[in-house]
Amino acid sequence: MAATLLISSVPGITAAAAADRTEAPVVTSSPVTTVAESVVRVRVPLPDSAGPHPEACDWLSYLRYRDAAGPADAARADRILIAQPGVLEGAGAFDNLARHTVRNAARQGRHIEFWALDRRSNCLEDHTGLAAGLAARDPHVAVGYYYRGAEVGGRRFAGYLGNDRLGWLAHLGLEQTLRDQYDLMVRELPDPAVRASKVLCGGHSLGGTLTGFFASWDFDGTPGHTQCAGYFALDSAISTSLGSLSGLPDAIGADDLGYAATQAGLASGLLPRALNLPVLINAETMNLLGVAGLAADVDPDGPSDLASYLPSNANLETTYRLLFSRDAVTFATGIPSIRDFAITNATALGALLDDNSQPLAFLQASTGFFGGGPVADKDFPLPHEPAGTTGALGVDPLAVPVDPSADYTWRDYDDIDATVARDRHGAPFTTPAKEVTAIADLARSLAEHPLDFTEQYFPSKLVTDISQAGAAEIRAHVRHPEGITAHPTINLLAGDGLIAPRGEPATGETVLAPGYQHLDVLTAAARRNTGEAEPVAANLTRFALG
Structure with missing residues (x-):
């Protein structure tokens, strides 16, 4: 029954679909109109060993x-860039970078294609409410669908999926993810000479690690690195270790016994089959980011009432x-609540993802700052740290609105000057050089694509396989470690991101984007406040065409 309900959640694909490939144009409000975007779906069924799953997940x-x-x-393009997303990330996250890179090449008379991959598990997402809200230009339509039992096109939201309904994800690990990329490349570019000479393989965050494994993997006697002409890492490294991202050693239990115990836990459901925490990181909150992006996309300056409407x-x-808590007391009492403040839709999105508000570094972008009212240092979940520190909570001081009587607005990335608020040490919370992502671009990336920015059901097995890659089950496929250095590599790092504080990656050319956060390498505007062209897309274009 669950499988039946989920099949229709993927636009354009039904159980009766006759074609093995579909391609449909995507129309967005992006000002980069010289770049054509389409959503491509290719039928590549899962093996029987995966167990029961929605038909949509065979695409x-x-x-x-x-x-x-x-x-x-x-195949006639000069280069095809194929990008793997990071953790909790979908294809829509690459929108700005893809458009700028393709446009940069076209201005030089060259043609680049950028393919932003969606992991197979994203087939479980129900975008019906977001699509209807975008069509109506009303985020309340989306909230009505996901939370108030409203029908859209005769369909009602079936709810977020619990661990008991995700059994097949216990098989969606490293081997299937890499095989999916390989099969897609072979189907879409059947000439191996084209793949070997024109394709650049890469990704953002965990996508760089996946690319390292892809380069080293053996596909039925074919080394993965023979499918690529080069590699690109976006605030990541082309590596086969999670330590390149986290700075931590890979997991204990990477031997055969530990690996077998992990697989048994995933198969039985004792271990979560998708990354799902009780709060903040789960399917519901990832979808909520899309709803917040929708509100900021269709009515950025309108009053945000999502917190009270939900x-x-x-x-x-x-x-x-x-x-949104200023300190531990606020967190414990819930006073004041975010519902007590007057904020715009753009302010709500900025508060959710900006590096001066969002505490988790891997979810941060540099989108501007609060305006319209006073702010204070945010000392929760940890006390305020001076700018320049590193770690999971980022490098920049956090701020929070403090006056419920004020009307808070959002100062966009290019509207930051000396009047910006200062922290308790007397330093400005941010500067023009530290802001790089337009809030409108971020909102559009979250809301306007059929393959969205976020990932609601990230397969746990993908991370456990990587962290336990010393097990024989994984080692049997990693037969070409030389593949990581077989081709030129470019590392495009966020200056304040996850990789740069620990030094440059071991291989390849490294370009540092000053002031960038982890998401900025994907979402940055075409021109910086310094007057310079956006460096990530500029250098990726140079590398691709060089």
Whole structure:
């Protein structure tokens, strides 16, 4: 029954679909109109060993970006960049970077295609409410669908999926993820000479690690690195270790016995099959980011009432308190609540993801700062740390609104000057050089794509496989470690991101984007406040065409 309900959640694909490949244009409000975007879906069924699963999950999907005036046949492009997303990330996250890179090449008379991959598990997401809200230009439509039992096109939301309904994800690990990329490349670019000479493989965050494994993997006698002409890492490293991202050693229990115990736990459901915490990191909150992006996309300056319009539950209430509490007392009492403040839709999105508000470094972007009212240092979940420190909570001081009588607005990335608020040490919370992502671009990336920015059901097995790669089950496939250094590599790092504080990656050319946070390498605007062209897309274009 669950499988039946989920099949129709993927637009354009039904159980009766006759074609093994579909491609449909995607229309967005992006000002970069010379780049054509389409959503491509290719039927590549899961093996029987995966067990029961929705029919929609027998399809692989990606967003294809190309020069609208260039060749329609991807094989005729000068380069094809294929990008793996990071943890909790979908294809829509690459929108700005993809558009700028394709446009940069077109201005030089060259043609680049950028393929942003969606992991197979994203087939479980129900985008019906977001799509209807975008069509109506009303985020309340989305909230009505997901929370108030409203029908859209005769469909009602079936709820977020619990661990008991995710049995097949216990099989969606490293081997299947890499095989999916390989099969997609072979299907879409059947000439091996084209793949070997024109394809650049890479990704953001965990996507760099996946690319390292892809380069080292053996696909039925074919080394993965023979499918790529080069590699690109976006605030990541082309590596086969999670330590390149976290700075921590890989997991204990990487031997065969530990690996077998992990697989048994995933198969039985004793271990979570998808990354799912009680608050902040789960399917509901990832979807809520899309709803917040929708509101900021269709009515950025309108008053935000999502927090009050959404029915309260333990997950949402605790998430609000984690993100918007000034100190431990505020968190414990819930006073004041985010519902007590007058904020715009753009302010709400900025508060959720900006590096001066969002405490988790891997969810941070540099989108501007609060305006319209006073702010104070945010000392929760940890006391305020001076700028320049590193770690999971980022490098910049956090701020929070403090006056419920004020009307808070959002100062965009290019509207930061000497009047910006100062922290308790007398230093400005931010500067123009530290702000790089337009809030409108971030909102559009979250709201306007059929393959969205976030990932609601990230497969736990993918991370456990990587952290236990010393087990024989994984080692049997990693037969070509030389593949990581077989081709040129470019590392495009956020200056304040996850990788740079620990030094440069061991291989390849490294370009540092000063002031960037982890998400900024994907979402940054075309021009910086310094007057310079956006460096990540500029250097990725140079590398691709060089």
